[in-house]
Amino acid sequence: MDPHLIFATLVHLIVTPKLLGLMLLAVPLGIFFGCVPGLGGKLGIVLLIPFVYGMSPLAGAVFLLSMHSIVHTGGVVPSILLGVPTNGPEAPLLVDGYPMAQNGQAGRALGASLGAAGIGGMIGVVCLALILPVIQPFVLSFGPVDFFWLAIIGITLVSAVAGEMLVQGLIVGLFGWLVGMIGLDPVTGVQRYTFHQLFLWDGFDVISGVLALYALPEMMQLGRRTRGAAPPQAPNVKYTFAEVWGGVAENLRHWVLTVTTAVMGTFIGMIPGLGGEAAGWMCYGFAASRYRGRKDFGKGAVEGVIAPSTGMNAKEGGGLLPTLFFGVPAGSGMAIMLGALIMLGIQPGPMIVVKHLPLVWSLIWAIVLSNLICTTVLVFISKHMSAITQVRTDVLVPIVLVFAMLGTYLANDHWQSLVVFAGMGAIGYVMRRNRWPRPCFIIGLVLGPTAEVSFHKAMALYGAEFLLQRTSIVMMAIVALSLALNLSRSRRRGVDDGHGGVTGISSTGSGVS
């Protein structure tokens, strides 16, 4: 690679007022699409496409990619401060981020997450740059058998995430998987669990699930009180800039974790069909297994905030790779990005590295810069963002409810989703009050269907012998090992603090799975 070219493109981006201006415009737009529930980067591109008509390919692509690559950073703030995730990939932030904010560590959590998201986004594209020479063999090395096992490994994360509530976690995870089966079964063409309701044909939307299981219970919790009683006290979430900065510095203290999860996120994002939703959870699960035995995991551990934050942004860089170099989008957001790039006159494909190398480098730098700008801006104004949490809960609850409903509706344009939202919300609320692990639902919902479809494809292609392939044997060993470790840990924990009757079940349950 030519170092001159690499830096020339960076300098060009910075000294061209139009390009820099577009990036500075793209960042607040990305934050906006990220922090309003249900909007997200995909809709962002669709809505911005009319504005890039007639722009040069470089300017248009820089603008769209800068906006798209930082959307999840924008979602960090409502997820951590209010416990309201705005898009699927940010959901893992709630597991440790929101409890941290409740424990008076909001600043640290915000800083850690924003910093991690920025670093993750940057590492994501750096990986992309490094892998340029060998992309083809890597991306092509994943088939149905690998997808199946990756999904299974992801599902075994339930055992890491559920901690001492193992049986409850498995139940919730299986429930998520069941809900994931709603809709057209791609293998047999049968409509499963749709009960003649057209709105269920396309399946259950992840963001609807996330909003119903997290946003609604949180608002009910804040809004509950008996008639005439004083409103509940809002948790103290005041914090100083120093705390936020301390949070950013946590990323350096845990640099091994930061770098590892960023690389993991990139690679998961690269594989078309695996689903970017999984990246954050896989990274979270990795952290949870790495710090096995830590009691604060799931209750406000900073490592549990860093891991998913890097993952969710790193996957954006990874997802760009197959999109740009094979014309094969890695996910639905990237599919729309692909359309936009073609419209701008950029023809994705292997030839892009030969013909448009400067453009590729400009795009890489654009993602690096927009991540940098976004994180810096948000870290510096984060002090003022605590203002949202200073709003009286009595005022906050109904307004957030309206926005959560809007997000549920915008996700797939069916009014029936609102009814499902309220219904699922009740289950989510009871789970929240009894501390049943809600993340397991999302894991089952996201990865269950991938596992099923890949399993059927692998069976059709290779028959049951696929279970004896080398990949399968290695993957099975990984699954068995990680399950065994997590089970022994949760059993140990159950004995350690087995003060409640319910906790005791974890040892009973381990035999069943």
Next chain:
Amino acid sequence: MDGDSLPGGRGAGTEPRKAQAPLGRMRLTSTVALSLTFLVVFASAAIVAALDYPRAAAEMPLVVCGFGALLSLLQLIVELRASRAGGEDAVDLGKDIPIYLWVWAFVVGVVAFGFVVAAPVVLFVYLFFRSRESWWLSLLLSLTVVAFLYGVFQVGMGVPLFEGLLTEQIDNALTSGTEAANTTAAGRGSQASAQAFFRGKTITYIVATSPGGGYDTYGRLVARYMSKYLPGTKIIVRNLPGAGHVIGADTIYAAKPDGLTIGTFNTGLIYMQLLRAPGVRFDLTKMSWIGKAASDPRVLVMSRKSGITNVRQLLDPSKPPTILFAAGMGSAGYLDTRLAAVAIHLNVRLIPGYGGSEGAMSMLRGETEGTIGSESSYAQFVQQGEGLYLLQFGGPRGGPIPHAMPFAATPDAKKLLSLIAAESEVSRLTAGPPGIPADRLELLRRVYLKALADPGFQAQARKMDAPVEPMGGRQVQEVIDQALQLPPSSLRLLRQAVGVGT
């Protein structure tokens, strides 16, 4: 904990902060209720799967529900035995029911009257009566929220917000009187009166997919340039995705036939109608066809890795079958592949379930060897030298790709191929509900063709790699009618092709 317990269900309504329930009595705590709910859900889902679904579709639900039910039962037993009335976190109905009812108030309000009406009203009532805010603050906040919703989404981004089920009905009731008068007056009118009708009105153009993607691109382009040739008329695009275009098509079909609702959907719905798929309420032969923008012939693509360069190699039954991938079973893409393979007796094995770009990837990997799909989806793949076209279904003959028709031996097979051909020919269509007054439909058809001939339209389409091959409404109507008149023997073949599976 204790052996002789009474059956559960006694003493509903839980006490919070009560560490110990009276010994010897089971309580319906919220965790018990939760475990019970999951048990019921898993059990009933398993029963539905076992009774209703074919084996391959029922396998995974049965496994998942089996484990789920078992674990829920286990959990339920443990919860009942623990007889612990929850900790501080258990549900307290006295506090929880009111707030949950509020949630429903919001949901029911929005479903009935839409965001713009219901959100501020319920918000105001909540803030004023429950939160006891002053009336002016409540009013200010409610209005700010609705102004934000309306301004940012509806006006700023053109994302329409849900308008409410009752609002729609009230709207219809109010306008139907005046509309009826208009319709009769303009019923036999001239072009001039049709033009006068559209002036100052808004046409809704329904796109049956979510924003982004081909249907949306064509839809927005058509809407923009049609309004150019209908001065004084605004055309707004509304995305109504869902159920593989069925929701959009059903909605267009059921719309009031005044010419103010038109839209676009997948031509593959021909199959859905022929197979009488559940949920299909439209009848394509009755719709008011306005035109189509493109043709997209179906092609048989083989990957370079497969080494297959000639159709004959696929026809030889003595060789092991070639592996073709297809989209999810039941989708139009799957049916195309299946029908084509059946009609010309290709010696292939179909692996369904490849959505989006996974199929192209699997050909690159060498895991599958080819597919039958629309030419536009594989143009890039072939251009890059990763594969080649072997055969073309539909479209004009005599092109560079051999045509499939000569390979069809029986009349039924030929009929199936012509079904695919019709589907290929009519792509990116625009249609309205049945019964649009003749003069208005005529005007819309003319405006449509003018819009597609506009140099601006052509330039935009070229830029977006969207081919344009327009056809007027009348001709489209003929093609669709022809395709849907399938003789029983061919229909049987179609049903067989769909039902047999791989």
